[in-house]
Amino acid sequence: MSAGSLIIAGLGPGNPDMVTPEVQAALDVATDIVGYIPYVERVAARPGLTLHPTDNRVELERAQHAIEMALTGKHVVVVSSGDPGVFAMAAAVFEAVDEGPADWRNLDIRVLPGITAMLAASAAAGAPLGHDFCAINLSDNLKPWDLIERRLRLAAEGDFAMAFYNPRSKSRPEGFEKTVAILQEACGDARPVIFARAVSTSDQTIRVVPLDQVTPDMADMRTMVIVGSSRTRIITRDGDPYIYTPRSVPK
Amino acid sequence: MSAGSLIIAGLGPGNPDMVTPEVQAALDVATDIVGYIPYVERVAARPGLTLHPTDNRVELERAQHAIEMALTGKHVVVVSSGDPGVFAMAAAVFEAVDEGPADWRNLDIRVLPGITAMLAASAAAGAPLGHDFCAINLSDNLKPWDLIERRLRLAAEGDFAMAFYNPRSKSRPEGFEKTVAILQEACGDARPVIFARAVSTSDQTIRVVPLDQVTPDMADMRTMVIVGSSRTRIITRDGDPYIYTPRSVPK
Numbered sequence: 001m002s003a004g005s006l007i008i009a010g011l012g013p014g015n016p017d018m019v020t021p022e023v024q025a026a027l028d029v030a031t032d033i034v035g036y037i038p039y040v041e042r043v044a045a046r047p048g049l050t051l052h053p054t055d056n057r058v059e060l061e062r063a064q065h066a067i068e069m070a071l072t073g074k075h076v077v078v079v080s081s082g083d084p085g086v087f088a089m090a091a092a093v094f095e096a097v098d099e100g101p102a103d104w105r106n107l108d109i110r111v112l113p114g115i116t117a118m119l120a121a122s123a124a125a126g127a128p129l130g131h132d133f134c135a136i137n138l139s140d141n142l143k144p145w146d147l148i149e150r151r152l153r154l155a156a157e158g159d160f161a162m163a164f165y166n167p168r169s170k171s172r173p174e175g176f177e178k179t180v181a182i183l184q185e186a187c188g189d190a191r192p193v194i195f196a197r198a199v200s201t202s203d204q205t206i207r208v209v210p211l212d213q214v215t216p217d218m219a220d221m222r223t224m225v226i227v228g229s230s231r232t233r234i235i236t237r238d239g240d241p242y243i244y245t246p247r248s249v250p251k
Numbered sequence: 252m253s254a255g256s257l258i259i260a261g262l263g264p265g266n267p268d269m270v271t272p273e274v275q276a277a278l279d280v281a282t283d284i285v286g287y288i289p290y291v292e293r294v295a296a297r298p299g300l301t302l303h304p305t306d307n308r309v310e311l312e313r314a315q316h317a318i319e320m321a322l323t324g325k326h327v328v329v330v331s332s333g334d335p336g337v338f339a340m341a342a343a344v345f346e347a348v349d350e351g352p353a354d355w356r357n358l359d360i361r362v363l364p365g366i367t368a369m370l371a372a373s374a375a376a377g378a379p380l381g382h383d384f385c386a387i388n389l390s391d392n393l394k395p396w397d398l399i400e401r402r403l404r405l406a407a408e409g410d411f412a413m414a415f416y417n418p419r420s421k422s423r424p425e426g427f428e429k430t431v432a433i434l435q436e437a438c439g440d441a442r443p444v445i446f447a448r449a450v451s452t453s454d455q456t457i458r459v460v461p462l463d464q465v466t467p468d469m470a471d472m473r474t475m476v477i478v479g480s481s482r483t484r485i486i487t488r489d490g491d492p493y494i495y496t497p498r499s500v501p502k
Contacts, residue, residue: 015273020366022268059498085373087498091381094495098486105488111374115271115364122336123362130342131394132402134385134411142499143382151383151409158405159398160385235349237356244345247310247338248393 006070006107008090010083010114011042015200018115026077026112034066035079035089043079057141059089063096067104083116087137087165118163121196121224124206126235126242128194128226131249133161138168138175145175152179156186161245162227167219176225177216183227184211192234192243194226195219208234208243257321257358259341261334261365262293266451269366277328277363285317286330286340294330308392310340314347318355334367338388338416369414372447372475375457377486377493379445379477382500384412389419389426396426403430407437412496413478418470427476428467434478435462443485443494445477446470459485459494 007026012018027033032050033043040053054062063078070076080088090111097104122129134155140148155162168176183191189212197205197220209218211227219225228245235242258277263269278284283301284294291304305313314329321327331339341362348355373380385406391399406413419427434442440463448456448471460469462478470476479496486493 012271017273017276018271018364020263020269020271022266025268083370083374085370085378085380087381090374090378091495091498094378094381094484094486094493095497097493098484098495105486108490109493111378113269113366113370113374115366116370119334119336119364119367123334123341123364127336127341127345127362129336129386130338130345132385132387134383134406135380136383144500144502147410147500151411154405154409155385158402160402233345233349235345235356239359242345242348242360244342244349246346247342249395249398251395 004070004073005075006066006078006093006109007076007112008078008080008084008093008109009112011039011079011081012115013082013117013120013200014198018120018200020112020114023112023114029075030077031074032069032076033079034062034076039079039081059092060096063089063093064100066093067096067100067107070107080114083114084111085113086116086135117165117199117224118226120199121194121226124196124199124204125194125208125226127244128228128232129161129163129245130247131161131229131231131245133163135163135165137165138179139166140172140175149178149182152182153186156183159229161229161232164225166221167223167225168216169221173216176219180214180216187211187227192228192232194243196224196226198222199224206240208241255321255324256326257317257329257344257360258327258363259329259331259335259344259360260363262290262330262332263366264333264368264371264451265449269371269451271363271365274363274365280326281328282325283320283327284330285313285327290330290332310343311347314340314344315351317344318347318351318358321358331365334365335362336364337367337386368416368450368475369477371450372445372477375447375450375455376445376459376477378495379479379483380412380414380496381498382412382480382482382496384414386414386416388416389430390417391423391426400429400433403433404437407434410480412480412483415476417472418474418476419467420472424467427470431465431467438462438478443479443483445494446474447477448474450475457491459492
């Protein structure tokens with residue numbers, strides 16, 4: 001039996017023109033595509049390609065399935081939105097390998113990076129992540145809320161800009177409310193907050209709101225939230241403003 | 252005079268197959284390319300295209316030059332390695348606009364994201380940035396060293412994984428030495444540190460070293476350094492190990 005392969009590829013935030021040629025080439029020679037339904041839908045069907053869309057919250061089973069297929073000789077691509085290494089499928093696949101049978105370790109696994117949502121959102125708004133920043137997943141599905149809260153306070157104390165993935169879902173609306181309260185206490189009223197929804201798609205909206213005017217309903221699961229540092233500036237103009245964080249901090 | 256345009260585009264970490272089609276299309280219709288010499292060298296010469304390579308450490312002058320050319324009707328692309336919004340030219344261009352004449356604000360400026368070095372490095376090693384993380388520029392050319400040190404300590408206290416840009420240069424070898432000492436004090440001996448050099452190029456090397464065996468000479472300006480969180484794991488195997496940070500923290 002010929003050796004199979006397993007690739008974990010990032011499709012970028014939505015715009016097909018942000019899919020790298022490296023990722024496109026992997027999709028073009030795959031026999032099987034595995035991933036969450038809306039991401040698998042972004043891969044064009046063709047003869048010889050089997051699509052395996054699965055529901056959310058089954059990342060580990062999905063990863064195991066992909067590994068098993070690769071071990072039978074298939075050329076499997078696991079797709080993630082954005083970058084597969086940022087709150088996405090790459091860690092899930094390595095978790096499955098780590099917990100699986102010893103021979104799974106011999107599988108050659110490659111991760112192909114993609115444009116992650118926070119950097120597409122940052123680009124659409126200007127350059128708010130132009131200085132030191134943190135990326136934090138606000139979902140407490142897989143970690144204690146206390147840890148999120150501690151990280152938020154330390155990031156604010158360090159005056160990092162912050163990018164929030166999965167800020168708010170219908171099943172856990174209270175987390176983002178608490179996040180906003182913590183930041184309002186730690187960062188002052190004027191701190192710019194960017195709500196970048198459906199970034200790089202035709203539905204894209206970018207909204208910039210001072211922290212004291214933020215309300216929790218401004219975010220949903222399609223929204224990236226970026227909070228500036230104390231140095232972040234807004235350039236007002238006739239069109240949409242440019243938001244950026246300068247490269248320097250006075251010595 | 253026809254309206255010019257200004258685009259700030261990310262060329263990714265080096266592999267031409269990581270340049271997005273969106274960025275390639277912008278390069279294909281540009282009249283002028285502006286950037287640091289080694290990045291401009293990555294753009295193919297063609298009739299009708301003027302290349303403007305400039306030395307390092309002249310970001311603001313380079314940004315002003317790009318803006319002035321765009322205002323005279325040119326189609327200017329400012330190129331950065333990686334992503335232009337991460338310790339690169341996008342912030343420099345907006346700084347120039349912010350400090351420049353009022354009519355500069357009317358210029359339509361677009362930022363096109365690219366694959367940033369830390370995510371290419373993470374992909375090459377596995378998924379060490381699969382959970383919450385910080386991106387920190389270790390150069391103190393544009394900020395006080397005390398701020399870097401404070402951020403390192405807070406990031407360690409928050410148990411973030413960390414990605415370091417510009418870890419070490421010949422002109423400031425002592426910063427990375429101090430960084431290693433701070434982390435050895437704060438993070439314990441076994442913490443995995445990844446030295447990813449010349450990522451995505453034919454010179455790529457990936458080296459994984461426990462924190463107590465790190466020596467400052469392991470990094471140079473072509474190296475991305477990634478430090479795991481306390482949860483980061485190493486999967487040993489016959490080939491290069493896989494390093495990943497699990498998606499979950501036990502509640």
